[in-house]
Amino acid sequence: MKKIIIIGAGVGGLASGIRLLKMGFDVEIFEKNEKVGGRMYQIEEKGFKFDVGPTIVMMPEIYNEIFELSGVDPKDYIDMSLLSPMYDIHFKDQTKLRISTDLTQLVSQLEKIDPKDAQGYLAYLSDVYKRFLIAKEHFLMKSYSKPIQFYNPKSLYHLLRLRTLNSAYDSISSFVKDEKLRQALSFQTLYIGVSPFTGPSIYTIIPMIELLYGVWYIKGGMYEMANQMKRRFLEMGGKLRLNENVSEILIKDRLAYGVVSNEEHHHSDIVLTNADFPYANSELIKNEKDKGKYTTKKIHKMSYSASSLVIYLGLDKKYKTNVHTLRFAKDFKKNINDLFEFNVPEDPSFYMYSPTQVDETLSPKGKEIIYVLVPVPSLHKGMTSWSEAFQKQYVNEVLDMISQIDEFNDIKDHIEVMRVFTPDDFKKQFNLQFGATFGLRPVVTQSLYFRPQARSKTVKNLYFVGSSNHPGAGVPIVMLSADIVTREIKKDSEK
Ligand SMILES: Cc1cc2nc3c(=O)[nH]c(=O)nc-3n(C[C@H](O)[C@H](O)[C@H](O)COP(=O)(O)OP(=O)(O)OC[C@H]3O[C@@H](n4cnc5c(N)ncnc54)[C@H](O)[C@@H]3O)c2cc1C
Structure with a gap:
């Protein structure tokens, strides 16, 4: 039985581990942190359990599939429910938009804006659904180990059918005229860390996926998914080593044969790295020629x-809000441009997550969790590190902005516990290059064939899985990456 070492127990490492065990490999995961999950981590304080990174569950069938393929019923592992309404959006002028997967409710909201925009919205859904089916069938599940797999007439034909060269925002604008609606349908590119004003229009599939397949909630929060994948991995005979900081991938004559962790050598037939690609390739592969x-x-x-x-x-008080709420900046375009011009936004848009609206297991009785995510630039050019003083001042400004939303006027008086993760924390805790929380930006030149692939082209028996590899970031998309890489490993092992 071939032995595989996986570096990292993020969703990519755990999902690959389960698939590889099912294929009959001997699998051992080395994780630097004391808990599994990677960005899907959990912090606990005074009875509050906070999801650190992902919170929005989309494409539930992909979450279920990892348990199903291993021969168990997902319901015995994760308890998923559909959220309706999906979220509320607050605009600076105190107006509010409620986005629901219930078509009747949604259309009634849209008609209040303009019946023509309601019609445009439905036309957008139909158009982008068609493009989604093309992407799913011809691009998302492919691995590109040779140029011919991308540069062939069939693939280029389907690429043209995707019509992806204009921006997400421009594409949406051709369907709806209302500025707020345009923002509500294009901000989702931020889920993968790209601007709607420059990101390829294919990412307008994200709001479509939300609407047509729903936004779901996993009881216990997103971390429960990682925790249950760990349970399944161990049940299947996988070995998990926590607090193991891998410092090198052992390579000789262009052949990977193990890792160095906590200064000890561990040998294997295959190495699969789930640590984010930019970090792994530059820090764990020591010889430039092997990169x-x-x-x-x-x-x-x-x-x-x-x-x-x-x-x-x-918080020591219950608030009546939605599980997911967004607050948009007055000048949305400036806010987004600031992110990619490396200026910390003065009037940021932000997202709030309150799982305790539907889940009492995450806080002491009668108390509430609110997680506030403010998109900020990665640690580049403008600011390469957040000082403590700046962090304090900025957090306070954001709390003031939240207090301006009616429901949260007194929020500052009810904070019992407050923890903060800055880009520096994301960089340090998960080894993310420049603290970029979604890894390599999925611009056209870093997507599909042009994104780092599953199999190393220079080193035999070395593979990659995760957000910065094809197909990209987001929990379900990384699970697709695990599917792709494990199929490659199996195919290569049978040669
Ligand atoms: C704030 C935030 C919000 C998000 N929101 C959503 C959302 O709502 N929905 C969604 O679907 N996605 C969301 N995402 C994206 C999603 O979390 C990621 O795409 C996904 O979790 C990444 O999984 P991964 O396996 O690629 O990497 P990671 O989670 O980074 O896992 C890699 C693992 O490797 C370990 N590692 C690194 N270096 C070493 C080393 N040297 N030795 C040993 N171990 C090592 C790390 O500790 C980590 O556990 C969000 C991300 C963030 C940060």
């Missing part, structure tokens, strides 16, 4: 997603 085209210099110059400032609030 292939992704030299340390190139990695440094690549384009990165935005980062996040996340404020985790444990």
Whole structure:
């Protein structure tokens, strides 16, 4: 039985581990942190349990699939429910938009804006659904180990059918005229750290996926998914080593044969790295020649997603709000441009998550969790580190902005616990280059064939899985990356 070492127990590492065990490999995961999950981590304080990173569950069938394929009923592992309404959006002028998956409710909201925009919205859904089916069938699940797999007439034909060269915002604007509606349908590109004003229009599939397949909630929060994947991995005979900081991938004559962790050598037939690609390729592969085209210099110059400032609030009062709420800046375009011009926004848009609206297991009785995510630039050019003084001042400004929303006027008086993750914390805790929370930015030149692939082109028996690899960031998308890489490993092992 071939032995595989996986570096990292993020969603990519855990999902790959389960798939590889099912295929009959001997699998051992080395994780630097004391808990699994990677960005899907959890912090606990005074009875409050905070999800650190992801919170929005989309494409539930992909979450279920990892349990199903391993031969168990997902319901015995995760308890998922549909959220309706999906979220509320607050605009600076105190108006509010409620987005629901219930078509009757949604259309009634849209008609209040303008019946023509309601019609445009439905036309947008139909158009983008068609493009989504093309992307799913011809691009998302493909691996591109050879140029011919991308540069062939069939693939280029389907690429043209995707019509992805204009921006997400421009594409949406051709369907709806109302500015607030345009923002409500394009901000979702920020889920993968790209600007709606420059990000390829194919990412307008994200709001479509939300509407047609729903936004779901996992009881216990997003961390419960990681925790249950860990349970399944161990049940299947996988070995998990926590607090193991891998410092090198062992390579000789272009062949990977193990890792160095906490200064000890561990040998294996195959190494699969789930640590984010830019970090793994530049830090864990020691010889420049083994890095292939992704030299340390190139990695440094690549384009990165935005980062996040996340404020985790444990409150001693219940608030009546939605699980997901957004607050948009007055000048949305300036706010977004600031992110990619490396200015910390003065009037930021932000997202709030209150899982305790539907889940009593995450806080002491009668108390509430509010997690506030402010998209901020990655640690580049303008600001390469957040000082403590700046962090304090900025967090306070954000709390003042939240207090301006009616429901949260007194929020500052009810904070029992407050924790903060800055881009520096994301960089340090999960080894994310420049603290970019969604990894390599999925611009056209870093997508599909042009994104780092599953199999190393220079080193045999070395593979990659995760957000910065094809197909990209987001929990379900990384699970697709695990599907792709494990199929490659199986195919290569049978040669
Ligand atoms: C704030 C935030 C909000 C998000 N919101 C959403 C959302 O709502 N919905 C959604 O679907 N996605 C969301 N995402 C994106 C999603 O979390 C990620 O795309 C996904 O979790 C990444 O998984 P991964 O396996 O690629 O990487 P990671 O989660 O980064 O896992 C990699 C693992 O490798 C470990 N590692 C790194 N270096 C080493 C080393 N040297 N030795 C040993 N171990 C190492 C890390 O500790 C980590 O556990 C969000 C992300 C963030 C940060």
